[in-house]
Amino acid sequence: MTDQTKFTETQEHLQQPPVEPPTPKELVKIEKAKKIRKKTFLISAAIFTVLILAAVAISMMQPETQTFVSEPSPTPTTQQETLLQKELNSLKEQIDAANPQDIEFPPPPIDMEVSL
Amino acid sequence: MRRKFIVISVLLVLFFSSTLIFASELLDQAKSDYFFQLEKYREEEKDFYLKRSQYRNLQTFASQEEAVQAAKVMLIRRAEVWRTYFQAVRIALLETKGVDIIARNSQTNKIETWQKNMIEHKKRLENLNVIDAVLLESQSLEEQKQTIEKLTYQSLGILAIAKLQANTDQLKAFSQKIKDAIEAQELNEQVKQTKLRGFIEIDRSLSNSQTAISQANIKLANFEGDIFNAKLGFENVQEKLIASYDQIRRAYQLLVELSEGVEL
Numbered sequence: 593m594t595d596q597t598k599f600t601e602t603q604e605h606l607q608q609p610p611v612e613p614p615t616p617k618e619l620v621k622i623e624k625a626k627k628i629r630k631k632t633f634l635i636s637a638a639i640f641t642v643l644i645l646a647a648v649a650i651s652m653m654q655p656e657t658q659t660f661v662s663e664p665s666p667t668p669t670t671q672q673e674t675l676l677q678k679e680l681n682s683l684k685e686q687i688d689a690a691n692p693q694d695i696e697f698p699p700p701p702i703d704m705e706v707s708l
Numbered sequence: 709m710r711r712k713f714i715v716i717s718v719l720l721v722l723f724f725s726s727t728l729i730f731a732s733e734l735l736d737q738a739k740s741d742y743f744f745q746l747e748k749y750r751e752e753e754k755d756f757y758l759k760r761s762q763y764r765n766l767q768t769f770a771s772q773e774e775a776v777q778a779a780k781v782m783l784i785r786r787a788e789v790w791r792t793y794f795q796a797v798r799i800a801l802l803e804t805k806g807v808d809i810i811a812r813n814s815q816t817n818k819i820e821t822w823q824k825n826m827i828e829h830k831k832r833l834e835n836l837n838v839i840d841a842v843l844l845e846s847q848s849l850e851e852q853k854q855t856i857e858k859l860t861y862q863s864l865g866i867l868a869i870a871k872l873q874a875n876t877d878q879l880k881a882f883s884q885k886i887k888d889a890i891e892a893q894e895l896n897e898q899v900k901q902t903k904l905r906g907f908i909e910i911d912r913s914l915s916n917s918q919t920a921i922s923q924a925n926i927k928l929a930n931f932e933g934d935i936f937n938a939k940l941g942f943e944n945v946q947e948k949l950i951a952s953y954d955q956i957r958r959a960y961q962l963l964v965e966l967s968e969g970v971e972l
Contacts, residue, residue: 679972680964683878683879684960687875687960695864695868697793697867699793699857699860699864700789700790702749704849706756706782706843706846708779708839
């Protein structure tokens with residue numbers, strides 16, 4: 593009877609091929625690949641951050657749109673009324689802001705004739 | 709290739725996001741700078757009046773020196789108040805819808821010149837210490853008072869006209885939109901005709917508004933003539949604009965009434 597365990601261990605064709613250490617060229621390639629992966633990750637992170645910042649800035653500049661979106665599922669009729677009302681309200685705001693009696697930048701109230 | 713695409717995308721996103729933030733904050737920042745300078749001017753003005761009063765009572769060399777220094781500080785601040793005020797007006801001219809492009813370019817160029825003048829005036833004041841020289845430099849700006857006022861009120865007139873012109877145009881477009889919606893609606897013919905007659909009134913109001921704006925533009929053009937009381941000139945423009953504003957408000961009220969039950 594032969595020892596089968598010993599047989600498998602000693603058989604050449606079943607043995608793992610010896611692991612050869614990477615050549616300097618391969619090492620350089622691996623390093624390059626690592627660097628590219630790192631760069632891609634950093635660029636993706638930057639794009640993601642910028643997109644989030646832009647989204648926040650846009651949402652801050654359009655508070656009305658945000659309110660409209662967050663409304664709980666309005667019926668089609670309500671939505672139409674809101675749209676019309678919204679346009680009328682927007683017009684009203686612009687008309688109020690254009691009152692010629694309200695001067696946005698009155699000249700500086702400062703003394704232009706100084707004497708000692 | 710892929711890397712180039714990523715880099716270009718990043719740059720584009722950065723550019724557009726920064727432009728959006730920049731445009732919205734520019735005017736607020738300019739206003740904030742102006743009000744800060746004005747507040748500082750108020751404090752320094754009080755100090756100057758106090759020191760001047762002491763000098764007038766005491767008539768000593770020391771009190772005179774203190775009064776001159778206080779005047780110098782106040783005058784430097786006065787230049788800063790004007791510079792920041794002009795900056796806010798310049799940005800408003802650039803950002804306000806409806807400003808005539810020729811008027812905008814001409815006015816912003818004049819404003820930029822005066823901003824530079826204020827910087828130069830401030831620099832000259834900073835290097836002066838003798839009472840006569842400080843007062844002479846102050847006087848050089850005071851002599852330009854009418855020109856500065858003219859520039860200021862002219863800019864205010866352009867801004868006020870632009871806002872009302874934009875309102876008139878928007879109301880015209882919106883009124884047409886509502887009118888089209890009513891015409892397309894299945895309504896009782898009599899009700900429909902009554903509503904459509906309302907639009908004749910809106911058109912009349914908007915036409916009156918446009919006439920008043922044209923008259924205001926003529927009044928504003930008078931600013932280019934001989935220097936006169938700029939405030940009075942602005943009040944003439946304002947008078948026409950108030951008439952336009954009343955017509956705009958009337959048109960809006962009619963439009964609100966006619967919009968009832970309309971589906972866009």
